[in-house]
Amino acid sequence: MRYDPGPSTSNGSQHxxxxxxxGPRQKPLFSNGTNGHSTANGTASPxxxxxxxxxxxxxxxxxxxxxxxxxxxxxxGLDDLGYHEAAEKLSQESGFEVESSAxxxxxxxxxxxxxxxxxxLLLGSEPPDGGGGVSIRNGACPGLKLVDSANRxxxxxxxxxxxYLELLEAGDSGSAIIVLQKELRPLQPxxxxxxxxxxxxxxxxxxxxxxxxxxxxxxxxxxxxxxLRDLSRSIAPSVMIPQHRLAVLLDQVKQNxxxxxxxxNPSSSPSLFSDHLCDRxxxxxxxxxxxxxxxxxxxxxxxxxxxRRLATSGQATDVLIYDTxxxxxxxxxxxxxxxxxxxxxxxxxxxLITCSHDKTARVWDTPSGQVLLKIDYHQEPVTTSAWSPxxxxxxxGSLHGTHRLVLWSIEGDVIHDWEVSYRVQDCAVSPxxxxxxxxxSECQIVVYDFETRREEYCILNKTRMTCINVSxxxxxxxVNMANSEIHLIDIDTAEIIKRFLGQQQGEFVIRSTFxxxxxxxxxxxxxxxxxxxxxxxxGSLIETLEGHQEPGCVNVVAWNPTDPCMFxxxxxxxxxxxxxxxxxxxxxxxxMVKRGQ
Numbered sequence: 001m002r003y004d005p006g007p008s009t010s011n012g013s014q015h016x017x018x019x020x021x022x023g024p025r026q027k028p029l030f031s032n033g034t035n036g037h038s039t040a041n042g043t044a045s046p047x048x049x050x051x052x053x054x055x056x057x058x059x060x061x062x063x064x065x066x067x068x069x070x071x072x073x074x075x076x077g078l079d080d081l082g083y084h085e086a087a088e089k090l091s092q093e094s095g096f097e098v099e100s101s102a103x104x105x106x107x108x109x110x111x112x113x114x115x116x117x118x119x120x121l122l123l124g125s126e127p128p129d130g131g132g133g134v135s136i137r138n139g140a141c142p143g144l145k146l147v148d149s150a151n152r153x154x155x156x157x158x159x160x161x162x163x164y165l166e167l168l169e170a171g172d173s174g175s176a177i178i179v180l181q182k183e184l185r186p187l188q189p190x191x192x193x194x195x196x197x198x199x200x201x202x203x204x205x206x207x208x209x210x211x212x213x214x215x216x217x218x219x220x221x222x223x224x225x226x227x228l229r230d231l232s233r234s235i236a237p238s239v240m241i242p243q244h245r246l247a248v249l250l251d252q253v254k255q256n257x258x259x260x261x262x263x264x265n266p267s268s269s270p271s272l273f274s275d276h277l278c279d280r281x282x283x284x285x286x287x288x289x290x291x292x293x294x295x296x297x298x299x300x301x302x303x304x305x306x307x308r309r310l311a312t313s314g315q316a317t318d319v320l321i322y323d324t325x326x327x328x329x330x331x332x333x334x335x336x337x338x339x340x341x342x343x344x345x346x347x348x349x350x351x352l353i354t355c356s357h358d359k360t361a362r363v364w365d366t367p368s369g370q371v372l373l374k375i376d377y378h379q380e381p382v383t384t385s386a387w388s389p390x391x392x393x394x395x396x397g398s399l400h401g402t403h404r405l406v407l408w409s410i411e412g413d414v415i416h417d418w419e420v421s422y423r424v425q426d427c428a429v430s431p432x433x434x435x436x437x438x439x440x441s442e443c444q445i446v447v448y449d450f451e452t453r454r455e456e457y458c459i460l461n462k463t464r465m466t467c468i469n470v471s472x473x474x475x476x477x478x479v480n481m482a483n484s485e486i487h488l489i490d491i492d493t494a495e496i497i498k499r500f501l502g503q504q505q506g507e508f509v510i511r512s513t514f515x516x517x518x519x520x521x522x523x524x525x526x527x528x529x530x531x532x533x534x535x536x537x538x539g540s541l542i543e544t545l546e547g548h549q550e551p552g553c554v555n556v557v558a559w560n561p562t563d564p565c566m567f568x569x570x571x572x573x574x575x576x577x578x579x580x581x582x583x584x585x586x587x588x589x590x591x592m593v594k595r596g597q
Contacts, residue, residue, distance in 0.1 A: 001299045001509045071096045077246035103240045110228045115163040150234035157187045162227050166219045259537040265516045265564045284565045284579045289327055291576040293320055298570025299555050300342050304349040307562030313340035319354050331369035342384045347391040355382040361396045373412045377403050384426045389433040397424030416453050426467050430474035437477055439465040467511040480512045498539045503532040511556040517564035525554030531569050549573040
């Protein structure tokens with residue numbers, strides 16, 4: 001299938017060059033996560049704190065590692081596992097403890113909402129006139145050791161913001177105004193957007209609306225833990241060990257082994273007891289079947305989320321749904337009158353959207369094969385569709401006409417029309433439901449907040465794109481470029497993480513996707529009739545497989561989401577090739593069938 005032949009000039013959207021973003025994202029008042037051992041505001045770590053000066057006279061090194069660091073990590077890890085008595089015994093025997101008493105006091109002050117004390121412990125204080133107050137031995141509090149990049153005014157601003165919001169929540173608007181005017185304003189420029197946003201909250205007398213507008217869950221929620229987590233990032237790790245540090249290090253060990261394993265494809269996590277290495281024989285390199293029921297070139301193909309069915313379409317007007325256990329055709333959907341260029345399964349696999357050059361999209365009931373809904377709102381070919389994660393709405397995109405990007409209810413009502421000026425080539429909704437990502441024929445990648453419908457940023461590329469996919473964790477997007485590159489892009493920062501090279505693409509629409517059990521692979525078709533597979537983490541080209549009959553393109557590939565040892569490819573030769581590993585049950589079954597057993 002060739003590209004949309006229209007002009008490449010863009011209209012309407014603002015944009016920047018690839019790798020930068022238009023309209024920097026506003027940092028939320030609070031982010032997600034926790035720090036420390038506590039699980040609720042006001043509850044401190046059960047483990048006692050304070051560095052011991054009586055550390056035993058053991059050698060300082062543990063197989064090349066600092067003995068104190070290893071021991072403190074083990075104590076924290078035992079606490080995380082719930083072995084509190086074992087952690088206490090290790091602390092007593094080693095003479096080391098997880099953190100100092102000052103850190104414990106700081107954590108307690110934040111979790112209890114003692115903001116003056118928390119600020120003094122974190123940043124230091126002068127000795128009080130009367131010898132009391134927040135001090136160490138009735139003298140000056142030196143504060144905790146911070147990382148070199150720490151911004152002391154920003155740390156104060158975070159503490160005082162929490163104080164301000166809690167006062168508003170408690171209905172003490174008078175004290176909140178004093179904090180805003182006397183404590184927060186001196187820390188930020190006059191027209192700072194955060195200050196403006198905080199000022200607007202003064203009018204929220206309803207507590208629930210206040211929390212919703214602030215993106216904050218209140219003093220009795222997780223807000224204090226979130227604040228503690230954020231503040232701890234500016235404290236030197238040697239003073240306040242990051243949360244669950246041992247588990248993080250073990251994850252890094254596993255991830256490093258996975259990144260070095262070219263053929264990593266199991267669904268289970270590698271064991272810590274042995275070095276990890278996957279055998280090439282477990283990789284889906286064998287073509288077990290060729291499905292030849294399609295009447296034209298295969299342009300689109302997608303497995304259902306449960307992996308039990310495979311939908312295919314293309315140059316012909318019909319759509320086929322295969323059973324992946326028997327590879328028999330379950331349904332032949334025949335109501336379109338022109339080629340069908342795109343498919344999309346609903347999250348529960350009960351429905352399928354088909355998008356056609358006949359300027360319509362149809363929603364099908366997949367158990368029965370009957371049409372549930374016909375969308376004839378667009379004025380030109382419908383190129384793409386994407387479901388919301390709850391399956392109650394979906395997006396369709398078109399190349400031309402007035403209505404190019406539209407959100408629909410499952411009943412067929414228009415929820416939102418973005419009224420864009422660009423032509424929509426492909427789109428995807430992130431699995432977390434937060435973003436809609438669109439690529440245009442004008443070389444743009446446009447990212448929208450799917451909840452507010454507002455554009456977040458737009459990237460302008462120098463070459464056209466043919467397809468886009470979003471990773472399961474909603475953090476990355478995979479984009480096929482017409483210059484024979486595939487880009488892996490961080491959705492939050494708009495930065496290119498990896499470039500995958502080797503496949504050929506220039507004139508036709510070629511589609512790629514994530515593959516493997518953990519989406520640690522990238523697979524793509526190519527104009528040279530081959531299939532290319534890369535390791536996502538290190539960018540290595542793992543395999544180049546002979547795909548389909550030459551000359552002709554491998555237009556589309558799809559990886560079974562529940563069977564990591566199965567993928568499919570479709571090409572200009574009108575065939576779909578099913579590939580699996582030699583160790584898979586399906587492969588063994590097909591071999592038995594061929595032998596007549």
